Amino acid sequence: MNDIIQNILVFTAIALAMLFLIKKFILPKSKTKKACGNDNDCACH
Amino acid sequence: MSKQINVALIGNPNTGKTSVFNALTGLNQKVGNYPGITVEKKEGVCRLPRGIKAHIIDLPGTYSLNASSLDENVVIELLLNKNDKDFPDIAVVVTDVENLKRNLLLFTQIKDLEIPTLLVINMADRMRYKGISLDIDYLEAHLKTKIALISTRKNEGIDGLRELITNYKEVSTEPCLKTTDIDPAYFENLQKAFPNQLLYKLWLVITQDVNFGKTDRKEIDAVTSFKTKSKADLKRLQQKETIKRYQFINNVLKKGQTIDLSQAKDLRIKLDRILTHKVxxxxxxxxxxxxxxxxxxxxxxxxxxxxxxxxxxxxxxxxxxxxxxxxxxxxxxxxxxxxxxxxxxxxxxxxxxxxxxxxxxxxxxxxxxxxxxxxxxxxxxxxxxxxxxxxxxxxxxxxxxxxxxxxxxxxxxxxxxxxxxxxxxxxxxxxxxxxxxxxxxxxxxxxxxxxxxxxxxxxxxxxxxxxxxxxxxxxLKIKSRSFFVVEMPNYKLPMIKNVAITVVEKTKSFVYGAGKIILAISIILWFLASYGPGDNFNNAEVIIKTEYASENLSEKDLQHKIASHKLEHSFIGIAGRLIEPSIRPLGYDWKIGIAIISSFAAREVFVGTLATIYSVGSDDEDTIKNRMAAEINPVRGGPLFTFASGISLLLFYAFAMQCMSTLAIVKKETNSWKWPVLQLAIMSSFAYLVALVAFQFLK
Incomplete structure (x- = not known):
């Protein structure tokens, strides 16, 4: 019983960790609206 | 029920704006970003008399409302957009008593937007060293505002400022300058085209190209009865506006401020002569x-x-x-x-x-x-x-x-x-x-x-x-022109409170930012190091016991051999062995290879990864450093971390582009994948080459 609970907790922790990393690095919130690299016209507005 | 008001702290750089923010909010502050952009947004809460709660926003430092950078745009967009949830009930303009003339330019611009505006004159403790005296009543009357003369260094005048913010409804919204005075014909024409709009606000929209509410420059251009001037003409009008503003400020300060240089005791020039000396x-x-x-x-x-x-x-x-x-x-x-x-x-x-x-x-x-x-x-x-x-x-x-x-x-x-x-x-x-x-x-x-x-x-x-x-x-074949302007603030004894807040905030953001990633990566690494496919991993105990049956190993040594065997045949061990041939010439083993790969997300993960890998299967109560020091090179014997492999690793980390977040921000700032990809390829290849040469030379 103890082993089953411990294994469930381990796999839950791993799933949460993977979700966090995917959200952080693979699917980050898109914020690109105004930052642009051009002196004259960055078409931000 | 307590009432909440929005207070915008605005000012030129180096006026002590952040010190005022810290004095008002203490540690009740948070740092984030403005939506859609990555300019830092500092907000805090301050409890005022009569149960009023002030939501204070420390806006980026700006010299005027004529924006030339994204940071400065943030200030203008907020002040022009009444629909913004942060639109201030009162603007607090922070100035430095020694640079009052220059700092007042921004103040007069904000006043002309008809927002209730308080003037804070900071660094009052410097007045006697500089021989400065102020006629506050005269200044209040002519600048049409209330003034708080404060010293954040000495913690003087902060209660008075809180009181003035509490009475924000009593602060005048009367402008300092009449916008039509800049160019009567042009501005009267503009007012006719937009009779319900504030003239100075329209002028800022025409000259700034900022986003706010439903009115933007295109809309103004689209009105057939009114045409904006050419860019050159607009520049000339802006210059005229600035001259008019300085004429106004000079007139006010002529009577409101007295500077007696014979009273000044200034160390700054002497210090500058030494600290900026060419040798x-x-x-x-x-x-x-x-x-x-x-x-x-x-x-x-x-x-x-x-x-x-x-x-x-x-x-x-x-x-x-x-x-x-x-x-x-x-x-x-x-x-x-x-x-x-x-x-x-x-x-x-x-x-x-x-x-x-x-x-x-x-x-x-x-x-x-x-x-x-x-x-x-x-x-x-x-x-x-x-x-x-x-x-x-x-x-x-x-x-x-x-x-x-x-x-x-x-x-x-x-x-x-x-x-x-x-x-x-x-x-x-x-x-x-x-x-x-x-x-x-x-x-x-x-x-x-x-x-x-x-x-x-x-x-x-x-x-x-x-x-x-x-x-x-x-x-790079890109043509452009540049100039350099830097403000030299006065020398000051650092304020303990400001220093402490900076240290706490920066350390906290480093630990929390990196900590979450490290925690997640540690969990995954532990799993990859503790589980593995096939008989070699699952029957590790039997294999080792059979292999060492003839040798009289102690129980501790036997357990260590089993743990090492399991680690070697775990998922992480298999992956590490795959990349090992490419990193062995640099003096690294597969465990360091795994740490290098996992630290691509963030460099600081390197130590956490090694700590996790070296801890798996270990029963010893030992420190990370001792575990790393005890690691043996599987090929040559002796310590894994030698002078040669250590220097190679230091140089690798000095040059390698091991940070996904930096790559993402470079992509964002350059609006192209070309630059971050080039950066990654060049920096990483260079790092590999330098680390390789260093190890081969030093080993």
Whole structure:
């Protein structure tokens, strides 16, 4: 019983960790609206 | 029920705006970003008399409402957009008593937007040293506002300011200048076309191209009865506006301010002469850096050893107290050592930020920028590039964003591309652990070899950034013009409260930002190191016991052999062995290879990864450093972390682009994948090559 609970907790922790990393690095919130690299016209507005 | 009002803190850079913010909010503040952009947004809450709660926003420093950078745009967009949830009920303009004339330009512009505006005259304690006296009643009457004369350094006048904010409804909204005075014909025409709009607001929209509410420049252009002027004409009108404003300010200050130079006792000129001297300036700067790095090592040793010991004991205690099983192992061998790998560096990182905050607060950092500009120019960088390069010692991400105030695109792009070479705080844990393992503890004069090595690595990062900039300036065919303006604030004794807040905030953001990633990676690494496919992993105990049946191994040695065998055939072991041939020439084994790969997300993960890998299967209560020191090279025998492999690793981390977040921000700032991809390819190849040469030469 103890082993089953411990294994469930381990796999839950791993799933949460993977979700966090995917959200952080693979699917980050898109914020690109105004930052642009051009002196004259960055078409931000 | 308490009422909440929005208060916008606005002011020129170096007026002590952040000190006013800290004085009003204390630690009730949070730092975030403005939506859609990465300009830092500081907000806080201040309790005022009569149950009023003030939501205070510390807006980016700006010289005027004529924006030339994204930071300055934030100020204008907020002040023009009444629908913004942060639109201020009252604007508090912070000025420096010594630069009142220049600071009042921004004040008059905000007043003309007819927003209730308070004037804060800060650094009142400097008045007697400068022979300045003010007629506050006269100034209040002619600037049509209420004035708070304060000194954040002496904590004087803050209660008065709170009282004035509480009575924000009594503050006049009368403008300082009539906008039509700038050019009567043009502005009367404009007013006719938009009779319901505030004229000065329209003028800002025409000249700034900012986003606010439903009115933008295109809409104004679209009204057939009114045509905006040519760009050159608009510039001329802006100049005329500035002249009119200074005429107004001069008239007010003629009677409202008296400066008696015979009373002034100024040390600034004498200090500037030494600190910006073409020889002594650099000598003093290097001496200060030496002092900082030595102090980082000396002062941090005791707390670091303590933290290391605590985490080792905690891991052992967890194993003893919790019921045995996979989850207990995950906590004891994965999470605790992984987190220990980051917490241990808090003392050193806090000391680094402490010194940087003191240098900034004292006004010395601006002298460094001025001093370094002479060198920067020769390498195709702007004087303003020094700010990102120096702030890159904390983190490359805000440093890359700090390039936004560089007007020339070529200089900005070069600065963005070379900034990741400067030694960021994420490299610090890697440097510190490797230095402590491979550099001897002796001293040269009063400086330890370890502190000198750390300082050399900082210099190396800076020198590589500058040399790369030189090459890029010759290779990139982009035409642009540049100029350099830097404000030299007065020298001040750093305010303990400001320094403390900076240290706490920066350290907290480093630990929390990195901590979450490290925690997640530690969990996954532990899993990959604790599980594996096939018989070699599952029957490790039988295999080892059969293999060593003839040898009389102790139980401890036997368990160690089983743990090593399992690790070697775990998922992580298999992956590590796959990449091992490519990193062996650099002096690394597969475990270091795994740490390098996992630290691609963030450099500081390196130490946490090694701590996790070395902890799996280990029953010893030992520190991360001791475990790394005890690691044996599987090919040559002897310690894995030797002088040659250590230097190779230090150089690899000095040059490699091991930070996904920096790549993302470079993509964002350049609006192209081309630059981050080039940056990654060039920096990583260069790092590999240098590490390879170093190891082969030193081994």
């Amino acid at each position: 002594w300036g650099y000598v003093i700067f290097i001496a200060i850096l030496l002092l900082i790095f030595q102090a980082i090592y000396d002062w941090s040793e005791v707390p670091m050893d303590f933290i290391d010991g605590v985490f080792a004991s905690l891991s052992e205690w967890t194993k003893n107290v919790l019921p045995s099983g996979a989850f207990t192992d995950l906590i004891a061998e994965g999470i605790i050592p992984g987190l220990g790998g980051i917490v241990i560096f808090i003392p050193q990182i806090a000391f680094l930020f402490l010194f940087i905050a003191v240098l900034e607060e004292s006004g010395y950092m601006s002298r460094v920028v001025f001093l370094m500009d002479k060198i920067m120019r020769r390498f195709g960088l702007s004087g303003k590039s020094v700010v990102p390069l120096i702030s890159g010692t904390a983190c490359a991400i805000p440093a890359v964003m700090a390039t936004r105030n560089i007007e020339s695109w070529k200089e900005r792009l070069i600065t963005i591309l070379v900034t990741p070479f400067t030694t960021c705080s994420a490299r610090l844990p890697v440097y510190l652990i490797i230095i402590s393992l491979v550099i001897p503890k002796g001293k040269f004069l009063w400086l330890s070899y370890q502190a000198l090595t750390l300082m050399l690595l900082y210099f190396l990062g800076f020198a590589t950034a500058v040399l790369s900039a030189y090459i890029l300036s010759k290779r």
